[in-house]
Amino acid sequence: MTDAPHYNPDPHAHPGLHVIAIFEAAKGVLALFAASGLELLGPAPLLRWVNELTQRFQLDPNQGALGWLSNTINPDSVHLAAAVVFAYGILRLVEAWGLWRAKAWASWLGCISAAIYLPLDIYALFRHPGWMSVGVLLINLIVVAVLARDLVKRRH
Structure with missing residues (x-):
């Protein structure tokens, strides 16, 4: 009977690596969900949210960060943001795997x-x-x- 291959960690590795790996994996999964949400929802809910904030705080829709956001949010920028967030999520998951494996x-x-x-x-x-x-x-x-x-x- 053969033994299943088992993980042999680096004896010099810090024991806290697994805790950090779990934290990084959680960040990666959240980022993948966020990227998926951006792709599924598209720009309309984001624009509605920015407009609600602008109205709630009685801001000039043509000035400041919210004005810039409302002019910047479009299907292409949402796709780009989703791609960046997706890449970030994959990077966090790869890091988590590497930390788990020391x-x-x-x-x-x-x-x-x-x-x-x-x-x-x-x-x-x-x-x-x-x-x-x-x-x-x-x-x-x-x-x-x-x-x-x-x-x-x-x-x-």
């Missing part, structure tokens, strides 16, 4: 992609102080620290 490239990808958000998280903390901003910053710092530690452990 691949060094996935730790690099995760560490770099989480670190990119740190300046934005710090800006958000100063611009909108509160528990949400602190929580997001702490989570990203923990992810960067765990993945960086994993990469350092692999080098030694």
Whole structure:
């Protein structure tokens, strides 16, 4: 009787990789749902939502971000947005698979992609102080620290 092949993780890999992998997989699945929703719904609900916001807050529909959005939303821009969100979802799922399998490239990808958000998280903390901003910053710092530690452990 042969044994089924089983997973043999890198003994130097950080034990927190599986937690981060689950988090990244959830982000990837949500992104795929969002991309699907954009494709299925099309531009009409988005335009309606922007118009409702403009009316609710009594904004000039030709000025600011909402004015820009209402002029930018069209079938082509929705397809482009859906494609970008779909690619992001696939990237998160590939990263999650790599982290689950304790691949060094996935730790690099995760560490770099989480670190990119740190300046934005710090800006958000100063611009909108509160528990949400602190929580997001702490989570990203923990992810960067765990993945960086994993990469350092692999080098030694």
